[in-house]
Amino acid sequence: MTTMHDDLSETHILGPDTFQIVVRQNDTDQRPWLRHAPTCPALKHHRIAHAGACIAKDPYRIVRMQQSGAYFIACIGGEGRILVDGKWRVCKAGMACLLPPHMLNAFHAIPGKYWSFAWVRYEAAPNTHPILSASSPMLAPFHGLAIHNAISGLHSEAKGAATPSVIHQWLELVQTYVQQFTQPLRMDNRLYHLWNHVEPRLEKDWTVDTLAARAHLSGEHLRRLCLHQLGRPPLRHLTWLRMRRAAELLSTTDEKIETIAHLVGYQNPFVFSNTFKKWIGWRPSEHRNRT
Template sequence: MPNPPKQLTETHVIGPETIEAKVRAQECPALALHHIAHVGLADAAAPYEMVRMDLSGTYLLSCSAGRGQILLDGRWQTCREGWACLAPPHAMLAFRAVRGERWEFTWVRYQQPPDQKPIISSSSPALARFDPRPLHAAVQGLFSEMQSQTAPAAVSHWVELIHTYVLRFARPWQTDDRLGHLWEHVAARLGEPWSLDRLARHCHLSTEHLRRLCRRELGRSPMHHVIFLRMQYAAKLLATTDDKIETVAGAVGYANPFVFSTTFKKWVGWRPSEYRARKG
């Protein structure tokens, strides 16, 4: 995969060959009950590109046909049919169509209330396998009911299904408690010196088994997920405290502030000082 651009900016380029359809919470109050801002379907072609530097809520993208690229963990990765991507609130999200290819996907974007925890957790996947058909059908069903305006109860039914399918992807530890317990434990101790061996010992798995499990359930290696959790927490500290950058670095396991700053920029899109300035 090519390296990500050195500087991303907020953008939404649709292009003449792309078709998008969406339903917003303003039009469908049932979505707002689940804190869903909008849902939609896209049949995209280059130059389609979307960059959000600071997501206001959790975002799920599920690919139902073709392939596109998503910027995850600091590099462009392919999202193809049967895969989905989940991004947390206040993260950077970027995705684009591949020249010469169609890319069909369904999306669900949440609005994050300040007094509630996001649906994404320490065990949520970044990019992982996901059957796109149920979610795609539920969004299509919602579109049909919104157009007919004949059965409000049916609208609520489709919205409930949409939310259920997102939760099914966002909470994989319901199928394997070992990962859920591990990442909850790590998330509470991000300043500690985590290694693959230590992670494996904690959940009583071999290192290779843990690698395979994380790749399958989370879409990234165990140590990459540790970095992901650290950068998420660092972003929260930078936005909500006046702690020095050196202090934030130490709180998430980095003795060297320069290494922390470089890693933060790769994963979040800005250096810590830039991120704090934008939030301030």
Template sequence: MNDRAPQPGKPQDIQILGEKTRYVVVRAEAADTRGWLQPGSVCDLLSQHHISHAGIMLAEPPFKITRVDLSGTFLLSCFEGEGEVLADGGWKRIKAGQTCLQPPFVLNSLRCVPGKHWHFAWVRYRESREAAPIVSALSPLTGAQDPIPLRAAVEGLHAESSGDRSLAALHHWCELIHHHVLRFAQPHQPDSRLWRLWQRVEADLSRPWTLGQLAAITCVSEEHLRRICRKEIGRSPMQHLTFLRLQRARLLLCATDDKVETIAHAVGFESAFSFSNTFKKWIGWRPSEYRVSQRP
């Protein structure tokens, strides 16, 4: 495996797999010539769901992967051991039985915990900035989910795409993989109180929302709102408010020529300075850098 070490300067992709790390991967396009994908198989049916690749990683330290501008939604489901994912500006521990969902076009980073292995299945999409992503206002960041179905589906797709290549079987495995992601990212029966809350908040992101106001809309105590948010979406209410603000800011940075200060106020930040610092921490770039990186 050819590892890539980080270079000084601007944020760059990092790929440190390590000698003991092993993986299987299926990619959608034979023309995708990235070196680490070459040992895998190819199934162009993945493209029907805009999936770039899916696989199973048996990661061992010093495993670390960073993608500065992930071009699609990323789901990771751990079935053994534990590791860490950089999300919402901090490292979050993901253990067996837990799943993590990352939105597109943000900094994405994974790493092993020193001295511990980390075994997980993953699915990575390739999405257009003009289309609605899989991740929505009610999509969880982390949560409990049985990882075995996804692992089995990826193993089945890899075996079929490396062997007989029956179109019916390939279609079956691809559908199961995509369904597993949608079941986590777009729950069919989300807590209706949270649905009403975040619908109200998204319509008025410039408002200086407080935890008390959010709890009042939901008709629960502040502590109870914290508990149901942690359970349903893997964030505190105020963290999710920040997530929604930054998602809107990303769209405004790409779709308008508004000044950074104007966008900061439009999504509820008191100053361009606090907006820029939060954007950098959560997304990986300063707002002005992000705007330049997204323009053709």
């Protein structure tokens, strides 16, 4: 299904031809690319670590072996590649992507092309309502110019007068646009209720037939809806939910791997381990060691 990613390692390469603006929540992170960015403490209200806008050119490349928080990217021009479901996918103008926490996240510019996008990086948020839900798409159509402009406005205000009321207005716009992607109002209610029912019950032996029956749809209708609104067929989305949950449990608990396998619907730990490697790039034991 996917290629392995043993060749990837923690990477942050901007390159001489890449331009970006960044606004950050505080000045505790002193990595060079963040060090001179204006701070905006109000970002903490939405658990945003930093946000920005970028025009990237090769050799721009970012790899996070286990990113602790969700990462939203909205493309407004050109194209780049993002690792989604274990595969490199093209993200071009008019598309957005939401990368989940506790997993390998990677993206890069394409040689000979530019890639213009806005991003919002969320903090790890245990025991709080997550930005990423069971019905959130991973890579889907999205008009990103509005959030790009909102982040640019937020950056300008944070760098200048930093008027609290103006900061608040820009920040609420940024969060609203992210939520438009992660919690689309136009999503079919049957899908929304189905996946929010399934997510806390991943240990169950779900099939296309049981999923379709739960949603009061035929199997083919469910498949078409999932492809259109989530970008993947139902069983693939189920596997993604299971792997995302497994990665979170491996990163945040001391549960045995066999126990985690059972919690996410795998009776055979070897099948679980092989599936995890296909999706994440390494085995569950390696994932825990990388934490």
